[in-house]
Amino acid sequence: MKALVFDETLKLKDVPRPKPKNGEALIRILFSSICNTDLEIIKGYMNFKGIPGHEFVGEVISKSSAFFGKNVVGEINCPCGICYLCQTGRKTHCPYRSTLGILDRDGVFAEYVVLPEENLRIVPDNLPLSSAVFTEPLAAAIEIFEQIQIKPSQNVFIFGAGKLGLLISQVFRLNGCVYTTFDIQEGKVKQALNQGLNARLLSTLKATEKAEVCVDCTGHPSGISQALLHLFPRGKLVLKTTIAKPEILDLNQIVINEFEIIGSRCGLFEPALSLLSQGLVNPQPLITAIFSFKDILNAFELSKQPETLKVLIQH
Numbered sequence: 001m002k003a004l005v006f007d008e009t010l011k012l013k014d015v016p017r018p019k020p021k022n023g024e025a026l027i028r029i030l031f032s033s034i035c036n037t038d039l040e041i042i043k044g045y046m047n048f049k050g051i052p053g054h055e056f057v058g059e060v061i062s063k064s065s066a067f068f069g070k071n072v073v074g075e076i077n078c079p080c081g082i083c084y085l086c087q088t089g090r091k092t093h094c095p096y097r098s099t100l101g102i103l104d105r106d107g108v109f110a111e112y113v114v115l116p117e118e119n120l121r122i123v124p125d126n127l128p129l130s131s132a133v134f135t136e137p138l139a140a141a142i143e144i145f146e147q148i149q150i151k152p153s154q155n156v157f158i159f160g161a162g163k164l165g166l167l168i169s170q171v172f173r174l175n176g177c178v179y180t181t182f183d184i185q186e187g188k189v190k191q192a193l194n195q196g197l198n199a200r201l202l203s204t205l206k207a208t209e210k211a212e213v214c215v216d217c218t219g220h221p222s223g224i225s226q227a228l229l230h231l232f233p234r235g236k237l238v239l240k241t242t243i244a245k246p247e248i249l250d251l252n253q254i255v256i257n258e259f260e261i262i263g264s265r266c267g268l269f270e271p272a273l274s275l276l277s278q279g280l281v282n283p284q285p286l287i288t289a290i291f292s293f294k295d296i297l298n299a300f301e302l303s304k305q306p307e308t309l310k311v312l313i314q315h
């Protein structure tokens, strides 16, 4: 099969079709999409080598699978299921896990992929495939609400109006709280405003303006320090940025202001599919372009441009 392989550089190659092990299903990829994590991986994040890509929708083609013939999305973490963390409800933190296209497991920028059947979720019939491919990033946005309680009376600042920032903003809007999404780029702020979101240029944010909850999804090393400047004492900072280059932080302000810092990663697929199929979150305005799989290298080039939102690949 054809696959995009990362090994210091990105190349389209012919590689053997993966073979499902016990409990796994073979999936033909229909759509995939490029995430910031993929752009960081090709800069060295996680030292990953192999086929990247973890956001997908595909059709199960293993005849022996209960999902045979169905369109599915898939949770990206493949835990061992038996260790202490797995047994105590922290499967996404299993130290023996592999993660689709990120850690020890080939990803979805290929014709086929294998995943454990327990990771698969059926795409509701009414959901367009080009929306279903947003399930994974939307699940990551919803994860914030699994982790912290946000009262509708509290104000929230979201830093970064990129792909994830816009999905997070849509979820906060549903919650009914007063949120503002900031970005340094005028184009991104305009796109957010066009989606009916409350958005402002970061340069208009005064030093005195603060929020009870700040979310950093800037994808930039300085995002954390920036967000802390605008957090009320005892406020909560949710970190969504994962980058190849780490940030050095002065921890004193965290102690003095009794800030709560919450790292936030993958979330549950069921609520994401539910919001998408009810039309409560609309990812369609986030699609900048759709490329065919043979043009995936051009898709990556476009993805790196600062004003690009989601780039989809049709396989």
Ligand SMILES: [Zn+2]
Residues within 6 Å of the ligand: 035, 036, 037, 054, 055, 136, 137
């Ligand atoms: Zn992603």
Ligand SMILES: [Zn+2]
Residues within 6 Å of the ligand: 079, 080, 081, 082, 083, 084, 085, 086, 094, 095, 096, 097
């Ligand atoms: Zn485990």
